[in-house]
Amino acid sequence: MGDAETKLTLIEKLGRVDRRIVFLVMGLAVLIPLLVHYTTMIPASPIVQNMFDKVESLPPGAKVLISFDYGPSTAPENQPMATSITRHCLEKGLRIYMISLWATGPRQAMELIDEVIKPEFPNTKDGVDWVHLGFKAGGQGLINTLLADFRAMYTTDVNGVSVDKIPMMEGVKSLKDLDLIYCIGSGQPGNKEWIQFAGDPGHIPVGGGTTAVMAPQLYPYYPKQTVGLLGGLQGAAEYEAALIARYPKYKDMSRVASEKMGPQVSAHLVIAAFIILGNVTFLIERRRRRKA
Amino acid sequence: MFTSHLAASIGMWIAGLLTLMIFSFLYKDNPFYKFAEHLFVGVSAAYWMVVGFWTTLVPNLIAQLWPSHMGNFVPSAVGRRPDIWYVIPLVFGILMLMRLSPKANWFSRWAMAFVIGFAAGTNFTRYIQSDFVSQIYSSIEPLYTRGLSVMGTIGDVFSKVIIVGGLLSALIYFYFSKEHKGTFGRAARLGIWVLMAAFGATFGYTVMARISLLTGRMDFLIKWIGGIFT
Numbered sequence: 001m002g003d004a005e006t007k008l009t010l011i012e013k014l015g016r017v018d019r020r021i022v023f024l025v026m027g028l029a030v031l032i033p034l035l036v037h038y039t040t041m042i043p044a045s046p047i048v049q050n051m052f053d054k055v056e057s058l059p060p061g062a063k064v065l066i067s068f069d070y071g072p073s074t075a076p077e078n079q080p081m082a083t084s085i086t087r088h089c090l091e092k093g094l095r096i097y098m099i100s101l102w103a104t105g106p107r108q109a110m111e112l113i114d115e116v117i118k119p120e121f122p123n124t125k126d127g128v129d130w131v132h133l134g135f136k137a138g139g140q141g142l143i144n145t146l147l148a149d150f151r152a153m154y155t156t157d158v159n160g161v162s163v164d165k166i167p168m169m170e171g172v173k174s175l176k177d178l179d180l181i182y183c184i185g186s187g188q189p190g191n192k193e194w195i196q197f198a199g200d201p202g203h204i205p206v207g208g209g210t211t212a213v214m215a216p217q218l219y220p221y222y223p224k225q226t227v228g229l230l231g232g233l234q235g236a237a238e239y240e241a242a243l244i245a246r247y248p249k250y251k252d253m254s255r256v257a258s259e260k261m262g263p264q265v266s267a268h269l270v271i272a273a274f275i276i277l278g279n280v281t282f283l284i285e286r287r288r289r290r291k292a
Numbered sequence: 293m294f295t296s297h298l299a300a301s302i303g304m305w306i307a308g309l310l311t312l313m314i315f316s317f318l319y320k321d322n323p324f325y326k327f328a329e330h331l332f333v334g335v336s337a338a339y340w341m342v343v344g345f346w347t348t349l350v351p352n353l354i355a356q357l358w359p360s361h362m363g364n365f366v367p368s369a370v371g372r373r374p375d376i377w378y379v380i381p382l383v384f385g386i387l388m389l390m391r392l393s394p395k396a397n398w399f400s401r402w403a404m405a406f407v408i409g410f411a412a413g414t415n416f417t418r419y420i421q422s423d424f425v426s427q428i429y430s431s432i433e434p435l436y437t438r439g440l441s442v443m444g445t446i447g448d449v450f451s452k453v454i455i456v457g458g459l460l461s462a463l464i465y466f467y468f469s470k471e472h473k474g475t476f477g478r479a480a481r482l483g484i485w486v487l488m489a490a491f492g493a494t495f496g497y498t499v500m501a502r503i504s505l506l507t508g509r510m511d512f513l514i515k516w517i518g519g520i521f522t
Binding site: 264 | 366415421501503509
């Protein structure tokens with residue numbers, strides 16, 4: 001009897017563990033897999049594979065608009081998506097038009113240009129194979145305008161070069177002249193607005209990636225209103241897996257998201273353990289109260 | 293070369309220390325956390341304002357009205373004639389700023405009315421089409437799909453029944469004109485389970501998102517601290 005009471009007290013103590021201990025355990029669950037480079041490769045799910053196949057099906061020279069609708073706060077989730085899609089597009093010889101509905105987006109596009117496009121694709125040229133048009137305010141109003149007249153809002157690229165002097169802007173009068181819109185979003189305006197104001201009314205294929213927080217709200221648009229969706233870091237890791245499966249040369253460099261899936265596994269196990277512990281102690285306490 | 297390396301190092305130190313200041317809140321509220329929080333809010337607001345001014349107001353408004361004066365900032369404005377129609381958004385923009393004046397702040401309502409009217413008009417049709425009509429089409433589909441294997445057909449039919457059943461039961465839960473009793477009540481009860489499953493999925497994804505962000509910060513701290521000792 002005495003032993004049983006001691007055991008129950010111990011479980012109760014565990015159930016009332018200080019929240020700072022929980023934070024510390026969670027921190028270690030994320031830190032240790034990063035230090036030991038524990039990675040997991042996740043095969044592409046149909047919704048991600050469909051996105052990959054859409055890009056794969058485009059002929060060389062096809063026009064892909066990438067909208068950087070996020071900022072540094074969600075870069076750990078969104079930037080690997082941008083990296084993978086850019087590699088895929090330039091590998092296929094597609095032309096990339098970079099814009100942003102968020103003021104923080106151009107900095108992320110610049111990071112991509114400096115760290116991926118220039119070092120990995122030195123033969124591609126600014127204005128010929130890719131162009132960075134920068135940020136414009138307006139959200140869905142901006143998309144609405146771009147659908148009717150692209151040059152009404154984008155008169156220059158980020159360097160101030162007139163769009164009339166940019167070779168790859170020839171023939172781009174509206175969003176309807178593009179072959180694919182790929183939005184990397186983390187809120188509003190983002191993926192939803194691109195579907196509502198460009199994809200649906202203009203009958204333009206829209207796909208993209210989003211933070212995990214936003215993903216459940218966007219899945220209902222698949223497959224009729226969006227060609228595919230990368231949901232959070234897992235979606236990014238799945239796209240990396242699809243890219244490596246098709247282009248094995250990216251095996252070593254295209255694993256940014258995959259490397260961060262290791263901490264996801266351990267952190268989720270810790271969370272599940274704490275949820276179970278909390279519920280067990282709750283049930284034990286309730287039973288004791290009823291007995292008393 | 294040395295200067296840019298030094299600037300990058302200083303940037304890393306500032307970012308690293310600010311990250312630790314924010315994390316210090318996990319122990320308890322403190323002045324370091326408050327400093328980092330206020331700095332973040334101030335810098336974010338200033339950044340959005342500066343970027344908005346130079347990427348939207350300058351090329352899309354000021355350069356349209358006074359192109360000859362904007363040649364240094366917007367090269368494409370050189371040689372262009374002023375477009376007088378842009379006086380209208382300029383006036384509306386000034387009206388919006390009237391909000392700062394206690395006596396004349398009612399002027400801002402005109403600009404606000406225009407913005408709300410435009411947003412409501414454009415959003416209404418798009419939401420009806422994309423989020424209502426198209427979603428009904430996507431939710432209720434023919435049960436049988438050609439070209440699938442036997443197992444594929446069973447799975448396909450099962451998932452379609454779940455979607456339609458879940459959708460209808462969730463809608464029934466929100467129908468309050470009839471008392472939730474009998475078959476109607478059981479359907480409403482099923483609706484609660486469907487909603488709980490949806491909320492659970494959303495919560496799971498939110499947890500994944502937060503861990504991703506924590507991983508990003510941890511990764512940065514490892515690189516920063518590793519850089520100090522190498």
